[in-house]
Amino acid sequence: MSEDLVATHVLEFPGGYTRTTGPVIGRFLTELRDRRLVGVRTAGGRVLVPPLEYDPDTGEPVTEEYVEVGPAGTVQAWAWVGSPRPGHPLDRPFAWALIRLDGADTALVHALDAGSPKALRPGMRVRPCWRAATTGHITDIECFLPEVTSLVAPVRAEYRVTPGRALTRFLEGVRDGRFVGGRCAECAAVYVPYRESCPACGSVIEEEVEVADTGTVTTFAINNLPDPRAPEVPFVSAYVLLDGADTPMITLIGGVPAHEVRQGMRVRAVWVPPEERTLSMTNVKWFEPTGEPDADLDSTGGAR
Amino acid sequence: MGNRCAVIGVGQTRYQTRRRDVSLAGLVREAALRALEDAGLTFADIDAVVIGKAPDLFEGVMMPEAYLADALGAAGKPVMRVHTAGSVGGSTALVGASLVQGGVHGRVLVVAFEKQSESNATWALTTHLPFNASLVVGAGGYFAPHIREYMRRSGAPDHVGTLVAVKDRRNALKNPYAHLRIPGINREMVESTPMLWEPIRYLETCPSSDGACAIVLAAEDKVTGTPAWIHGTAMRSEPIMVAGRDVVSPRAGRDCAADVYRQAGVTDPRREIDVAEVYVPFSWYEPMWLENLGFAAEGEGWKLTEAGSTALDGDTPWNASGGVLSSNPIGASGLIRFAEAALQVRGMAGEHQVEGARLALGHAYGGGAQFFAMWIVGSSKP
Numbered sequence: 001m002s003e004d005l006v007a008t009h010v011l012e013f014p015g016g017y018t019r020t021t022g023p024v025i026g027r028f029l030t031e032l033r034d035r036r037l038v039g040v041r042t043a044g045g046r047v048l049v050p051p052l053e054y055d056p057d058t059g060e061p062v063t064e065e066y067v068e069v070g071p072a073g074t075v076q077a078w079a080w081v082g083s084p085r086p087g088h089p090l091d092r093p094f095a096w097a098l099i100r101l102d103g104a105d106t107a108l109v110h111a112l113d114a115g116s117p118k119a120l121r122p123g124m125r126v127r128p129c130w131r132a133a134t135t136g137h138i139t140d141i142e143c144f145l146p147e148v149t150s151l152v153a154p155v156r157a158e159y160r161v162t163p164g165r166a167l168t169r170f171l172e173g174v175r176d177g178r179f180v181g182g183r184c185a186e187c188a189a190v191y192v193p194y195r196e197s198c199p200a201c202g203s204v205i206e207e208e209v210e211v212a213d214t215g216t217v218t219t220f221a222i223n224n225l226p227d228p229r230a231p232e233v234p235f236v237s238a239y240v241l242l243d244g245a246d247t248p249m250i251t252l253i254g255g256v257p258a259h260e261v262r263q264g265m266r267v268r269a270v271w272v273p274p275e276e277r278t279l280s281m282t283n284v285k286w287f288e289p290t291g292e293p294d295a296d297l298d299s300t301g302g303a304r
Numbered sequence: 305m306g307n308r309c310a311v312i313g314v315g316q317t318r319y320q321t322r323r324r325d326v327s328l329a330g331l332v333r334e335a336a337l338r339a340l341e342d343a344g345l346t347f348a349d350i351d352a353v354v355i356g357k358a359p360d361l362f363e364g365v366m367m368p369e370a371y372l373a374d375a376l377g378a379a380g381k382p383v384m385r386v387h388t389a390g391s392v393g394g395s396t397a398l399v400g401a402s403l404v405q406g407g408v409h410g411r412v413l414v415v416a417f418e419k420q421s422e423s424n425a426t427w428a429l430t431t432h433l434p435f436n437a438s439l440v441v442g443a444g445g446y447f448a449p450h451i452r453e454y455m456r457r458s459g460a461p462d463h464v465g466t467l468v469a470v471k472d473r474r475n476a477l478k479n480p481y482a483h484l485r486i487p488g489i490n491r492e493m494v495e496s497t498p499m500l501w502e503p504i505r506y507l508e509t510c511p512s513s514d515g516a517c518a519i520v521l522a523a524e525d526k527v528t529g530t531p532a533w534i535h536g537t538a539m540r541s542e543p544i545m546v547a548g549r550d551v552v553s554p555r556a557g558r559d560c561a562a563d564v565y566r567q568a569g570v571t572d573p574r575r576e577i578d579v580a581e582v583y584v585p586f587s588w589y590e591p592m593w594l595e596n597l598g599f600a601a602e603g604e605g606w607k608l609t610e611a612g613s614t615a616l617d618g619d620t621p622w623n624a625s626g627g628v629l630s631s632n633p634i635g636a637s638g639l640i641r642f643a644e645a646a647l648q649v650r651g652m653a654g655e656h657q658v659e660g661a662r663l664a665l666g667h668a669y670g671g672g673a674q675f676f677a678m679w680i681v682g683s684s685k686p
Contacts, residue, residue: 149325200547219453220452221452224501225444227426229430279435
């Protein structure tokens with residue numbers, strides 16, 4: 001068929017049809033214009049929302065008793081509209097939802113602006129969002145919105161951090177490619193990083209000692225859980241006991257596949273080039289194997 | 305040890321990933337009201353409230369105890385907050401008990417909680433300080449090397465961690481409050497899950513939970529209902545980085561256990577303690593704590609696990625409730641251990657009741673395995 005033989009044809013009654021509401025629907029829409037939701041009671045006592053003129057169960061006229069319902073209601077079921085069409089009430093994805101307003105025995109269909117289909121649950125509590133100007137039409141309710149159940153609370157604390165004298169001494173050493181520790185005169189233990197008091201006996205540590213940038217992996221983990229702030233997985237975080245130190249450092253192991261790292265493996269610090277160094281532990285890229293035979297862990301006291 | 309003190313009420317919320325329906329205040333109140341109901345009391349009967357939770361950074365509410373005072377009926381009463389990292393639930397119970405044992409108060413309400421869904425624990429535990437190269441490994445990344453060292457020293461076979469993961473989740477199926485319920489849980493299921501922090505697999509770790517636990521403590525002349533009598537309480541701590549520190553079996557844990565056993569007159573914990581609720585957030589911590597707590601000799605803990613001794617029908621059941629591996633609202637996790645120990649000796653543990661339990665251990669640890677809190681409760685007066 002030739003494309004010339006396709007044409008658009010529109011049927012639209014000029015100005016729109018006139019629809020006479022009758023007393024029941026008219027009452028509903030009048031209340032709606034006043035931003036109230038009402039249902040009508042049937043002879044059997046049920047509250048129909050939206051109201052009907054005749055009870056669908058019995059065919060009898062409904063009573064003249066109108067009952068205020070809602071404005072909140074409960075979602076019973078829904079159909080998600082991922083790509084709204086021009087005639088739809090919202091220009092973004094939404095749900096057509098069956099909503100039973102509080103006090104009603106039936107559900108009405110309306111648009112539910114829930115953001116994502118994942119947010120929808122049966123039993124979800126929702127409320128109408130009214131248009132600025134109401135006219136007595138079901139679209140006086142622009143849509144329903146979920147009730148507020150959570151809020152985002154941004155919390156931010158900003159500190160000026162100074163490393164203090166002991167850590168500054170250690171970082172100065174790291175800037176120069178050296179690990180500076182402190183020896184406790186009472187316990188004889190060497191602490192790396194350098195610190196000014198002994199955590200075992202409380203003595204003031206006065207003696208600075210330089211320890212090697214080689215050491216032994218006492219134990220380690222292979223980390224497979226990605227984190228944007230962490231190295232690329234799998235990465236090995238290890239306790240390395242530097243030669244001459246009595247406390248291990250937690251550090252990254254590199255230059256070797258994760259599954260070839262061993263307890264007892266001998267490693268050495270890989271320093272970034274001197275021109276890139278700052279007063280920070282990031283001067284140590286990682287520790288990598290030296291190729292020496294493994295150390296006997298039990299003679300180093302294990303992962304202590 | 306001071307005056308006699310008993311647990312006379314226990315209340316728990318159902319532990320789950322997200323409690324969307326309650327605020328922090330609603331969460332703690334739910335547990336508190338259940339504990340009061342168990343004791344047959346109301347807030348009016350309470351003299352003081354002690355609140356415990358893990359770091360404020362978890363929910364971003366600073367000093368939550370001030371905000372929670374209303375929800376816990378604490379207006380006009382002493383209210384205080386305890387914080388000792390993961391062991392805090394246990395420490396909170398012990399602070400509450402000390403107020404009764406010291407004769408300061410007659411009835412104390414103890415509440416601990418966490419709403420982990422409000423942020424992310426790994427984020428909150430990894431506060432990058434300047435000058436350091438942070439590895440961002442979370443709690444699992446911190447404890448995995450210690451587990452590896454335990455495996456090396458003890459020569460335990462790889463599957464022992466799996467056995468604990470299965471055993472505790474089977475117990476959880478009998479606990480209506482437990483978070484993780486995995487019908488048909490078995491070794492294959494655990495072993496098919498990925499290594500998150502090798503040697504720790506996904507199903508060998510604890511969940512992230514929302515939840516609260518509460519207990520009511522009473523002096524002897526204020527006891528109502530069914531009491532669980534406190535026979536011993538102990539707390540210990542140690543520095544995270546000290547020369548010669550044994551991270552596999554921390555001295556603070558051994559000292560804490562020795563202290564609580566001495567108070568309770570326990571000389572052989574495996575035989576004398578009928579049931580233990582022990583803080584095991586990663587499965588391998590069961591054999592590690594079996595040794596640290598003196599239930600087994602060094603290097604032998606895994607053999608008890610492997611032999612089924614710690615199962616619900618074993619000779620020394622551990623974590624009949626499903627433990628931290630099945631429910632972990634961090635701040636509350638220690639108090640849940642203490643509360644479950646009390647439920648057992650009160651004979652009120654329901655489907656996971658250990659028949660005839662008369663003496664029970666509650667245990668919690670926290671930080672880099674630095675903080676320990678323990679109590680022993682019994683069905684008869686000390």
